[in-house]
Structures are given as C-alpha cells and as structure tokens.
Amino acid sequence: MKLSVRADNRLDDMPMAPVACRNCGxxxxxxxASWNQTSVQWNAEASALCAERQDAERLAGHHRRPFLACSALRESIEAAVAVGDLAIVDGR
Structure with missing residues (x-):
C-alpha cells in the first residue's frame, strides 16, 4: 500500500507576512492562525539581531534547545495585529 502525502495548503489563504521587532529590528x-497560535519563521540575519535569542543560545551552551519565544518580538507581532498589518486567519 502506497501512502500519499497531502499537500499543506494552510498558507494559500493567508501567507506569512514580514514583521520587524520594534526592539532590535x-x-x-x-x-x-488564531489569537493563541503564531507561526514565526526566522532567518540567519534575524537570529543574529535578536538579543533574547542570542542570550538563550548562550545559556543553553552545548545543550541545544529550541528557541521558543522572544517577548519583544511577540509584542511587535501583537502591535502589527492591532494596527492591521498582520491579520488573524481565524479572526474570531
């Protein structure tokens, strides 16, 4: 039996949008996707600029742990939603 892979079309209706951190840029x-779910895609430049991310990586040392959140970026995303620069897919 051959399994098929379903295409991920969640980004078709509302793609990811650029958001700049008001703290570090x-x-x-x-x-x-909702008030409770935010997806963030980092690139190398953004990772290098984020002080909270750099601190987390420094503190983790050899124990590589996933970076879960930056409070300054979270506030910047919330501000982008408040002014209409970033929409919520499930706008309820």
Missing part, C-alpha cells in the same frame, strides 16, 4: 515572517 529583526525581521521575521509571521502568521497568526
């Missing part, structure tokens, strides 16, 4: 791609 790091620009990421973000998408708000």
């Amino acid at each position: 790091a620009q990421v791609l973000a998408r708000k």
